[in-house]
Amino acid sequence: xxxxxxxxxxxxxxxxxxxxxxxxxxxxxxxxxxxxxxxxxxxxxxxxxxxxxxxxxxxxxxxxxxxxxxxxxxxxxxxxxxxxxxxxxxxxxxxxxxxxxxxxxxxxxxxx
Amino acid sequence: xxxxxxxxxxxxxxxxxxxxxxxxxxxxxxxxxxxxxxxxxxxxxxxxxxxxxxxxxxxxxxxxxxxxxxxxxxxxxxxxxxxxxxxxxxxxxxxxxxxxxxxxxxxxxxxxx
Numbered sequence: 001x002x003x004x005x006x007x008x009x010x011x012x013x014x015x016x017x018x019x020x021x022x023x024x025x026x027x028x029x030x031x032x033x034x035x036x037x038x039x040x041x042x043x044x045x046x047x048x049x050x051x052x053x054x055x056x057x058x059x060x061x062x063x064x065x066x067x068x069x070x071x072x073x074x075x076x077x078x079x080x081x082x083x084x085x086x087x088x089x090x091x092x093x094x095x096x097x098x099x100x101x102x103x104x105x106x107x108x109x110x111x112x
Numbered sequence: 113x114x115x116x117x118x119x120x121x122x123x124x125x126x127x128x129x130x131x132x133x134x135x136x137x138x139x140x141x142x143x144x145x146x147x148x149x150x151x152x153x154x155x156x157x158x159x160x161x162x163x164x165x166x167x168x169x170x171x172x173x174x175x176x177x178x179x180x181x182x183x184x185x186x187x188x189x190x191x192x193x194x195x196x197x198x199x200x201x202x203x204x205x206x207x208x209x210x211x212x213x214x215x216x217x218x219x220x221x222x223x224x225x
Contacts, residue, residue: 036216043116043202043216089155097168099145099157100204100214 002027004090006103013080013110021075021106023064023090031092033057033066033073034100038087047075047088080110114139116205116217124223130191133220137184137205143167144186145214146178149200158201161186162209190222198224 007022025031032051036044048057053068062077073090090103117136125131137144146158157170161180178188184205190197200221204214 041218043118043218044204045216046213049213097160097209099160099168099170100147101157102155104154 002031002092002094002098002101004092004101004103006088006090006106008104008106009087010107010109013108015082015110015112016079017110019075019077019080019084019108021088021090021108023073023075023103025071025073025090025092027071027092027094029094030068031094033064034091034093035062035064035073035075036089036091036102038089038105040086044089080108082110082112084108085110116203116215118201118203118217118220120220121218122221122223124225125193126225127193127195129193130189131193131222132187132189133201133203133222135186135188135203135205135217137186137203138215141205141207141215142184143206143209143212144180144184145204145206146186146188147202147204148172149202149219150198155202158188160209167209193224195224198222 003026034049035047037047048059050057050066056065087105089105091100119134143162145160160168164180175191180186200219202219203217206212206214
């Protein structure tokens with residue numbers, strides 16, 4: 001079935017460090033790909049998305065590129081801040097009547 | 113534009129009881145989806161409603177049910193609660209069904225004792 005695999009957390013970084021969270025997917029069709037972020041005590045917020053191969057989604061300094069050849073959508077940020085501490089979820093959506101499929105989430109802690 | 117709202121935010125119940133959670137989607141959104149979030153299983157899809165009809169259902173027992181009203185507001189019900197039903201229940205709305213960006217509410221934290 002369709003699935004998303006994310007790198008295991010937690011990830012702990014110092015402020016201003018470079019961030020990469022790996023995400024790979026398995027899908028029967030051509031999905032749209034998303035990164036959601038969940039801050040403590042809150043629901044999920046859409047961080048960025050890409051709807052086709054080679055698209056780059058970006059928002060708030062975060063970027064991810066839809067790589068069809070490697071079925072990946074890795075999240076990157078050049079310089080993390082303490083306020084980026086949260087859980088990050090990679091997800092895919094195939095359309096039709098199918099629901100979002102989420103990865104397990106990666107907890108990021110940024111220390112000053 | 114107001115976001116997705118969920119009520120109540122926190123709920124404590126005992127085993128065997130039933131519970132009803134409510135979700136009000138963003139104005140103009142006609143699709144509402146429900147997800148269960150637990151530390152062990154992550155985010156799992158419960159069901160989706162569109163125009164008062166269930167469009168899709170995840171792999172949950174029949175104790176979990178839902179409905180959608182003509183104003184797109186949705187409720188989900190869990191009967192005969194079990195300890196394992198303790199979770200954060202998230203509601204998401206989208207303009208239409210299938211392939212559209214989903215906007216999530218803050219969730220209802222259900223604790224079953």
